[in-house]
Amino acid sequence: MSERRPRVDLSSAVGAVASGMATILKQVFRRDVTEPYPHVIVPPPPRSHIGRHRLNRHENGLEKCIGCELCAFACPADAIWVEGAENDPEHPVSPGERYAKDYQINYLRCIMCGLCVEACPTRALTLTSYYELSFTSREEAIWTKEQLLEPPPPLGTDPVDREG
Amino acid sequence: MSREPVTLTIDGREITVPAGTLVIRAAERLGIEIPRFCDHPFLAPAGACRQCYVEIEGQAKLVTSCTTRVAPDMAVRTQVTSELVRRAQAANLEFLLLNHPLDCPVCDRGGECPLQDQALAFGPGESRYIEPKRTYRKPIPLSPLVNLDRERCVLCARCTRFCDEISGDRFIELYDRGAGERVSIAAGEDFRSPFSGNTIQICPVGALTATPYRFVARPFDLSSTDSTCAHCAAGCAIRVDVRRGKVVRVLARDDVEVNDAWICDKGRFAFAAPDRPERVTTPLVRARGLEPASFQEVLGEIAARCRGGRVGILVGGRLADEDAYALSKLARTVLGTNDLDHRRAFHGGRAELLAAARPMSVTYRDVEEAAAILVVGLDAEQELPILHLRIRKAARRGARVFVLHARRTRLHDLGEHLLVRPGHEAFALERIREALAAGGDGPEARIAAALAEAGERAVVLAGPRLAEHPLAADVALGLAERVGARFALCARRAGDRGALRAGVHPTLLPGGRRVTDDVERGQVEAVWGPIPAEPGRDAMGILRAAAGRELDVLYLVGVDPLRDLPDPALARRALANAGYTVIQGLELGELEPYADAFLPAAAAAERDGRVTTWEGRPRPLRAARAPLGLSRPDWEIFVGLAEALGADLGLGSLEAIRAEAEPLLAPREVPVRSSAWGAAGPPQWIEERVLFTYPLLVDEGRLLEGATELKAALEEEPFAEIHREDAEALGVADGGWVRVRTSAGDAVVRARVGETVAPGAVFVPFNQPGLPVAELLAGRFTVGVHLEPAAEPAAEEVA
Numbered sequence: 001m002s003e004r005r006p007r008v009d010l011s012s013a014v015g016a017v018a019s020g021m022a023t024i025l026k027q028v029f030r031r032d033v034t035e036p037y038p039h040v041i042v043p044p045p046p047r048s049h050i051g052r053h054r055l056n057r058h059e060n061g062l063e064k065c066i067g068c069e070l071c072a073f074a075c076p077a078d079a080i081w082v083e084g085a086e087n088d089p090e091h092p093v094s095p096g097e098r099y100a101k102d103y104q105i106n107y108l109r110c111i112m113c114g115l116c117v118e119a120c121p122t123r124a125l126t127l128t129s130y131y132e133l134s135f136t137s138r139e140e141a142i143w144t145k146e147q148l149l150e151p152p153p154p155l156g157t158d159p160v161d162r163e164g
Numbered sequence: 165m166s167r168e169p170v171t172l173t174i175d176g177r178e179i180t181v182p183a184g185t186l187v188i189r190a191a192e193r194l195g196i197e198i199p200r201f202c203d204h205p206f207l208a209p210a211g212a213c214r215q216c217y218v219e220i221e222g223q224a225k226l227v228t229s230c231t232t233r234v235a236p237d238m239a240v241r242t243q244v245t246s247e248l249v250r251r252a253q254a255a256n257l258e259f260l261l262l263n264h265p266l267d268c269p270v271c272d273r274g275g276e277c278p279l280q281d282q283a284l285a286f287g288p289g290e291s292r293y294i295e296p297k298r299t300y301r302k303p304i305p306l307s308p309l310v311n312l313d314r315e316r317c318v319l320c321a322r323c324t325r326f327c328d329e330i331s332g333d334r335f336i337e338l339y340d341r342g343a344g345e346r347v348s349i350a351a352g353e354d355f356r357s358p359f360s361g362n363t364i365q366i367c368p369v370g371a372l373t374a375t376p377y378r379f380v381a382r383p384f385d386l387s388s389t390d391s392t393c394a395h396c397a398a399g400c401a402i403r404v405d406v407r408r409g410k411v412v413r414v415l416a417r418d419d420v421e422v423n424d425a426w427i428c429d430k431g432r433f434a435f436a437a438p439d440r441p442e443r444v445t446t447p448l449v450r451a452r453g454l455e456p457a458s459f460q461e462v463l464g465e466i467a468a469r470c471r472g473g474r475v476g477i478l479v480g481g482r483l484a485d486e487d488a489y490a491l492s493k494l495a496r497t498v499l500g501t502n503d504l505d506h507r508r509a510f511h512g513g514r515a516e517l518l519a520a521a522r523p524m525s526v527t528y529r530d531v532e533e534a535a536a537i538l539v540v541g542l543d544a545e546q547e548l549p550i551l552h553l554r555i556r557k558a559a560r561r562g563a564r565v566f567v568l569h570a571r572r573t574r575l576h577d578l579g580e581h582l583l584v585r586p587g588h589e590a591f592a593l594e595r596i597r598e599a600l601a602a603g604g605d606g607p608e609a610r611i612a613a614a615l616a617e618a619g620e621r622a623v624v625l626a627g628p629r630l631a632e633h634p635l636a637a638d639v640a641l642g643l644a645e646r647v648g649a650r651f652a653l654c655a656r657r658a659g660d661r662g663a664l665r666a667g668v669h670p671t672l673l674p675g676g677r678r679v680t681d682d683v684e685r686g687q688v689e690a691v692w693g694p695i696p697a698e699p700g701r702d703a704m705g706i707l708r709a710a711a712g713r714e715l716d717v718l719y720l721v722g723v724d725p726l727r728d729l730p731d732p733a734l735a736r737r738a739l740a741n742a743g744y745t746v747i748q749g750l751e752l753g754e755l756e757p758y759a760d761a762f763l764p765a766a767a768a769a770e771r772d773g774r775v776t777t778w779e780g781r782p783r784p785l786r787a788a789r790a791p792l793g794l795s796r797p798d799w800e801i802f803v804g805l806a807e808a809l810g811a812d813l814g815l816g817s818l819e820a821i822r823a824e825a826e827p828l829l830a831p832r833e834v835p836v837r838s839s840a841w842g843a844a845g846p847p848q849w850i851e852e853r854v855l856f857t858y859p860l861l862v863d864e865g866r867l868l869e870g871a872t873e874l875k876a877a878l879e880e881e882p883f884a885e886i887h888r889e890d891a892e893a894l895g896v897a898d899g900g901w902v903r904v905r906t907s908a909g910d911a912v913v914r915a916r917v918g919e920t921v922a923p924g925a926v927f928v929p930f931n932q933p934g935l936p937v938a939e940l941l942a943g944r945f946t947v948g949v950h951l952e953p954a955a956e957p958a959a960e961e962v963a
Contacts, residue, residue, distance in 0.1 A: 068269035069382045084270075084379035097302055098270040098379050121269045 041156045049114065049127035053105055055148045056124055063093055063149070064124030067100030074119035079109035103145035107133050128152045172238040175245045187229040187240055188216055196242055199253055199282040201260075201368040202320035203230035206425050208329055213260070213320045215282070217252045218242050226252050243286065250286075257287040263298040263343075264369070265315045273370030275383040279318065298343060306336065307355035308876035309375055309433060310364060314346045317371035323347060323363035330426065332556055332577060333357030347371070358549055358861050358878060361432040365415055366425070374413075375873045376433055381407045389788040390417060392775055393431040394482070394658040394768035395867060398550040399777030400427045404435070404769055404788035411435045411769055411788060422528055422777065424557075428549035429874060430861050436870030438767035438792065442751045445793025448762035454752075459794065459804060462761050466717070467808035469744040469760075470499055473716030476706035476742075477504035479668050480723035480749075481657025482867075484773030484785055486821040487798035488659065488666035490813060491721065492674060494802045496667075497692050498811040502679055502700025503709070505670050506663035507631070508728060509945060510702050511653070512671070514834070515626065515637035519653045520664045520676030521834045523780020526623055526652035528554050532561070536618035537579075538611060538649075539567045540640050541589050542627020545574035546861045547656045548778060551625070555579075564614045566607075568592055569629065570856055571885065571927050572920040582607045583922040586629060586856035586946045590636040591849070597643050615647045622649035628656050628858065632945055654778040656859075658768075659722075662776035665829055670700030674828040691828060703729060704943060710738035718742035721798065722749045722765065724866070727931065730941035733908065748801060753866070765798050766791035772818060773797065853890065855906060855949035857937045859930035875933075882913045882935035885927040886951070891917040896953050903954035904928065908942045911935055912957045926951065 035042050044050060056064045067084035085101035093099040117125055130152030135141040171180045174191050181190045186209060188198050201213035211231040218229040221239035226249065229240070243250040261283060268274040303311035319338065324347065327334050335355045339348040349355060364372045386405040393400040393414070400423035405413040414435050416427040437443075447462040448454040457465075477495055479488075483506070495504045518525065531537065531554045544552035556578060559565045565579030570586040584592045592608065599612035615622045624644040630636040630653075637653055644651035655661040667673040667688075677684035679699050689695050701709055707725060710718045711734055718738065725735035739745060739758035747755050748763040768775075770791040774782045791797070796804075799821060806813045815821045862868060862878040884902055886894075896902045898917035903910055904926065913928065913935060921927050926949055928937050941947050 066270050067379065068274070069385070070269060073275070073382065073384055086379055096267075096270055 038156060043155070044129045044131075048129045049117070050112070051128045051130035052107065052133055052143070052152065053116070053148055054126055054128045054151065055103065055145065056126060057149070058095070062095055063099060064122045065100045065103065066094050066096060066098050066122055066124070067103075068098070068121065070119040070121060071116035071125055074115040075110075076113065076115065077109045077111050079106045079111075080104070080116060081106075100145060103148060104142050105148065106142045107135070108138065108141040130155065132156070170234045170236050170238075172234050172236070172240065174240040175242055181234055183234070185234050187218060187220075187227075187232045187234055187238075190234055191218075191229065191240070191242060196244060198229050198242055199257075199286045200230055201278060201282075201318055202322060204322055204325075204366055204425075206330070207322060207325045207366075210321055210325060213318060214256050215253065215260070217249055217256065219246045219249050253286050254288040257283050258291055258293075260318045261287070261291060262293050263315065264318070265297060265299075267316075268370075270379075271313075271316065271370035272373045272377060272379065273316075273367075277370060278368040300346070303373065305375070306349050306372075307360060308873045309429065310355050310360050311373045311375060311378070312347060313371050313373065316369045317347055318369055319345055319347075320368055322366045322368065323372055326359075326363050326366060327357065329560070330362070330553060330556070331357055331359040332574075333359065335360075336363070354877070356878065358428050358430070358545065359426060359553070360877070361429045362416065362426045374433070376871075377413050380412050381405070386412070387788075389786050390784075391769070391786045391788060392783040393427060394484075394775055394785065395431050395434060396548055397655045397658055397660055397776070397778040398423065398428075398431075398548050399658075399775060399779075399781060399783040400431055400550055401783075402427060402431060406789050409789050410439060422781070422783070423550045424553070426550060426553055428861065429878060430549070430868070430871075433874040434862075434868045434871040435769065437867045438750060438769060440751070440870050442753070442869075443792065444751050444762060445764045445791075445795045447764060447794065448752075448759070450760045454756065454759060454762065459763075459796070459801075460808075462763060463801075463804050463808040466744075466746050466761050466763075466805060469717050470805075470809060473743070474709075474714065475499045475501050475503065475717040475719060476701065476709060476715045477501070477719040477721065478703055478706055478723050478725060478729075479504065479506040479659075479663060479721045480728065481506065481508075481659045481663075482722040482749075482768070483659040483663055483668070483798055484768075484771070484775055485662035485666060485782060485825075486773050486818050487802065488663040488668045489674065489821055489825045490799040490802040490815050492667040493692055493813055493815065494806050496673070496688075496695045498806045498809050498813070500696055502670050502696050502698065503706050503715075504668055504700060505703040505706060506660065506668040507703055508730070509628065509631040510634070510704075511631050511637050512634055512702075513638040513641075515630075515641040515651070515653045516664070517672070517676050517678075517834050518641070518651075519655070519661065519780070520667075520669070520672050522676075522831045523661075523665070523776070524831075525780070526625065526650045527779050527781070530650055531555060531623055531625070532558050533621065534558050534563050534618065534623040534650075535621040536564045536614040536623070536649075537566070538615060538622070538624045538643075539565070539569070539573070539575065539579070540593065540624065540626045541569060541629030541631075541636070542625055542654055543569060543571065543573045543858065544625075544627075547627060547858070548654060549861060551654070551778065555625075564618075566611045566614065568611075569627075570922045570925050580607065580610065582611070585850065585922045585925045586854055587633055587636075587850050588922075589630060590633060590639045593636070593639045593643050597639075597646060600646065612647075615643075615649055618647075618649070620648045620650070622647055624649050624651045626651070626653050628654070629856075652778065656778075658775045661778060661780055662774070662782075665776060665780070666825065670702050670705070674825065675830070675832055676834060677828075688828060691824065704731065704734070707731070707734050707738040710742040711740075713741050713743075716743040717746060718744070719746045720748065720755070724753060724755060726754055727936060727938060730938055730945050731908075731943045732936075732938050732941075734943070748798065750795075750866070763801050764793060764795035765801065766795045770795070771797040773799075774822075850948075852948045853924055853926060853951065854946050855884075855904060855926045855928055855940065856946040857928050857930045857941070858945065860932075863929065863931040864933055864936075865931060880929060880932060882911075882928065882932040882937075883916045884913045884951075885916045885918070885921045887921050887923040887925070888917055888919055889923050890926075890951070891915065894951050894953065896951065901954045901956050903952050904940065905950045905952075906940045906942065906947045908947070909939045911937075911940060912954045 401417035401419040559578035
């Protein structure tokens with residue numbers, strides 16, 4: 001069985017090697033794309049919704065959330081717990097009859113799919129771009145209504161600070 | 165109308181149904197779902213919502229299938245095959261939604277709403293209506309339990325028809341016409357019906373909602389368990405909805421043999437008691453105080469006291485059938501005593517023996533199909549509410565209803581009442597029996613004639629009032645046998661009939677076998693082993709024995725003798741003098757200072773088992789959640805106690821208990837004349853004024869604790885109901901204050917004067933807030949009474 005050697009065109013081989021080396025050289029002198037997080041924090045694009053949830057308020061301070069639980073129903077990971085209650089007409093928490101007495105999101109379960117945001121009939125629940133979610137205990141991974149009502153802190157803040 | 169079956173076609177498919185069937189029902193049998201709102205299988209057809217249009221060949225216009233009855237060779241086309249019907253249904257949905265607020269996210273019905281579901285399945289998807297919607301004030305309370313949101317109402321009239329046709333409590337009605345038509349209630353009136361919750365359940369939208377369930381959960385939050393209501397012996401099929409280990413709602417399930425589709429408000433709303441902080445879920449034993457301990461320690465301690473000691477056992481009305489059987493066996497074979505009793509009052513007659521031996525002598529269906537019904541000594545609405553609804557259903561179908569009772573009952577609009585003084589029922593029954601032969605034209609003669617005419621379609625229902633008087637129930641039974649009527653001795657509490665059948669009774673063993681009869685006792689001994697032959701003490705006898713220091717151990721299972729039995733002074737002495745007091749139940753309450761040991765029992769919603777209805781029908785209990793803490797089903801505790809005493813009951817599981825009990829509880833014949841048993845002498849003709857009492861549906865009972873809205877809606881302030889003649893003789897005014905004095909104590913309550921109670925009798929409800937009537941009783945639920953007008957008591961003295 002005779003082995004047929006491929007014919008090599010010397011000039012094209014040299015060209016290929018040169019172009020490969022040129023790519024390497026270009027990359028060697030290019031600016032680094034790795035972000036040195038957490039020493040430098042690059043702000044995410046302005047309209048990105050990649051981070052934790054936020055419960056919004058109306059301009060008059062009332063909560064937009066009416067405790068309807070549609071977010072909990074939409075959630076494929078069963079990460080949301082809502083308990084409704086009746087508003088005190090004198091001191092309403094939200095407009096209308098119903099408000100959320102309790103609202104919790106378990107970030108060990110949440111998969112950041114955003115279906116809850118789509119389900120929300122009052123735009124009470126939105127995603128922010130605050131992605132610094134790290135926990136040292138299971139309890140800490142469950143965010144309460146008070147925490148979710150707060151605007152997220154600037155990125156890079158010590159995660160322990162949000163407890164306050 | 166001929167009863168021949170009718171054959172018709174629906175969407176080209178042929179079906180044969182009984183004549184008179186509605187087209188919508190015939191379609192259901194073919195599996196064709198026609199959308200509907202007003203139609204309800206247990207209510208009369210109304211044709212109010214216009215949603216169930218179908219096309220019938222040969223008819224120019226569409227017809228509503230819920231009001232059209234089948235006819236031979238009728239050819240029906242539903243939305244499945246007819247584009248016209250499809251368009252009409254979509255248009256009707258668009259119309260119903262014109263003024264519907266679409267506030268589904270805040271509506272309690274959201275997620276389980278027939279309007280949502282059918283709008284999705286059959287609706288047009290979009291509305292062309294852009295004008296402002298009609299608005300009303302958001303929910304107006306019809307009662308502390310029921311809220312009405314008129315914006316959401318589609319005017320199907322299910323709620324008002326329920327009140328007209330089923331409960332007869334016609335509080336709500338459709339007012340006005342056209343766009344202004346709405347459900348309403350008279351100004352200042354409360355929807356004070358013990359069946360009001362049913363209107364919430366049958367509302368096809370969120371117009372009627374329940375206050376206790378307001379904004380509490382969504383359907384997908386709930387885990388639901390089919391079970392049986394254990395509040396009374398009606399045995400209603402219910403669904404228990406649990407959210408995260410807490411019962412948040414109870415719904416009625418359909419069961420044509422028992423509760424149709426209804427339950428009373430007590431069954432629906434009184435579910436919070438097991439979650440109260442007062443509940444004790446750990447075994448306790450008295451050391452320096454009552455201290456938590458393990459079951460093993462506490463049972464060991466109790467066993468040490470029981471070994472060789474004299475034990476008396478009192479039982480409440482809460483035990484499931486298996487518990488009762490295990491306890492009956494434990495008492496007889498391990499503790500060696502017949503001193504156990506579940507009763508609050510004491511028949512000791514043949515009627516009771518029959519109730520123990522033969523279940524299902526009368527069923528709900530018998531009541532419904534009866535031609536004449538005699539209710540004796542039973543306030544059905546307050547004591548067995550679903551039986552009350554069946555009696556009403558029978559009356560609407562033409563049955564003649566007679567009530568022989570000391571107080572007018574809610575059957576007054578459908579039945580004839582014969583008010584007799586408590587204790588004199590037997591005399592009235594005797595007069596009816598005499599009138600069977602002699603005739604006449606008084607009320608007794610009318611009852612006699614109606615019963616005799618109905619023959620075997622007559623039903624005699626004897627209630628707890630007859631238990632007071634040794635022979636009264638037997639007289640009623642004798643009357644029933646004389647005319648060939650069906651007879652039932654109706655137990656009130658969920659555990660009563662099961663406990664009687666299982667032999668939680670001083671003289672009866674399982675299946676109504678008498679302890680004193682060697683043959684009958686031998687039948688049980690063949691399964692159980694030796695049983696003491698001498699009859700035991702009844703509940704009051706056990707208390708007297710304990711008071712006289714004749715008992716080493718007083719074992720109280722789900723009963724509070726200070727509240728439930730008619731002699732609290734004796735109960736106090738008994739608790740103080742008993743050698744050792746064991747409490748088994750959900751909580752200690754006022755018994756805490758007397759308890760030497762406490763065994764935590766599981767609530768009805770936390771365990772499997774069976775309860776027996778007043779008919780004798782076993783009904784399943786299913787655990788809707790795990791028992792709280794260390795609490796256990798009662799039967800497990802009894803088995804554990806037997807083990808601690810070194811005995812094996814052989815009852816290791818519910819199945820084992822049922823398998824052993826089944827042959828013993830099989831229906832058996834009872835000798836016509838029961839010897840040595842019962843006859844405690846004839847009832848006495850009482851001349852003096854008597855106070856009588858029985859519990860109303862909603863009172864201060866333990867299982868009603870925590871049902872705030874229910875109590876606000878239905879609980880009454882204490883009152884004394886006095887006949888007008890007596891009131892005039894005494895100078896007591898309606899609404900004025902009256903002092904009620906008996907040999908045991910006295911109280912000042914408001915008087916209600918009228919003709920709703922027998923002359924010479926005074927009714928005070930058993931356990932209303934601020935007035936534990938038991939304190940006025942001296943061993944029976946009737947007691948001689950002295951009345952006098954009183955001044956309004958000072959605030960803290962108010963009863």
